[in-house]
Amino acid sequence: MEQIKELESPRLRLRLWRDTDLPAFAALCADPKVMRYFPAPLSRLESAALIGRFRGHFAEYGYGMWALEHNETGAFIGCTGLLNVSFAAAFTPAVEIGWRLAPEYWGLGYASEAAWAVLRCAFDRLALDQVVSFTSEPNLPSQKVMQAIGMQCDLEGSFEHPRLDEGHPLRPHVLYRISRAQWLETLHG
Template identity: 45%
Template sequence: MFIETPRLRLRPWEERDIAPFAAANADPEVRRYYFPDILTLQETAAMVADCDAHLRRRGFGFVAVERKVDGALIGGLGLSHAGDEIPGGPHVEIGWILARPYWRQGYALEAASACLRHAWSALGLTEIIGYTSRINEPSRALMEKLGMRADPAEDFDDVTVPEGNPLRPHVLYRIKSIDRR
């Protein structure tokens, strides 16, 4: 999966991406809405390997996001098959993790919009979901900017997060290809 936007390249992961992505995943503010919170270098490398395997198997995946102007890895973004913890599956989900220096510059919206266009035109997908903890206002706002909509009847508790943890209650967003026309 290779997608270009005016400012970004979405591309398969390379070995050189692991260290900067691990730095992002070690930042408590970046990982504020994730469980588990921060990841080690080894955990990030394993995540990247899993993403690569998904990309090879499925033809799409969670890929590296590189800024064109200087080649900086700004994070990861893409499509993947959602886990069994998401009710009503199987689903293809969109997700993102950007390093803090690249927040609030429109990169996530630019990359995610291009990824959705790719899902509709190149992959022929008809629906994409997104989900996040109820308290993750930044990601929820991005999903809404993308045209994704939530139905409170589909809210769920993420069973991979311990009971009582404020990250357990989740909101499910959906967008269909016809919503984008």
């Protein structure tokens, strides 16, 4: 499968993973602030395994979670990309868009900027019909990114995440969707 190696946005480069990304990615995934809306921070080994999973996804499908690099400084700042949803739910099979950035790069519009580039790839290059995104109910920063890129909350689509125990406070999830037609409308008004 031919891999989409790189996408561009005004301030960022979305690229394939390098072995040298591990220290910065592991630091990000070990940070309780970053992982506040996930079950737990990740160990270095778990972060390495996650990069392995991302690379496997690119090898299998051509697209995946790209590493984000800051154009001016070359710094690794996090990741944004597309993943095939890996569990069964009412809305699957589906391709989800997701993001995770180091806290020093929050509040600057980088996640939304990268997500726009990823949506363009999803609809223009991969010709997908729809992209979804989901997060735990209290994760409002992530929902703001979804809204910023024109995604709409599917009020009927809220679900309990099957990988979390019943009663876990992060189990209730909201679902956002954007179709190719909605994306075109957002772009062209």
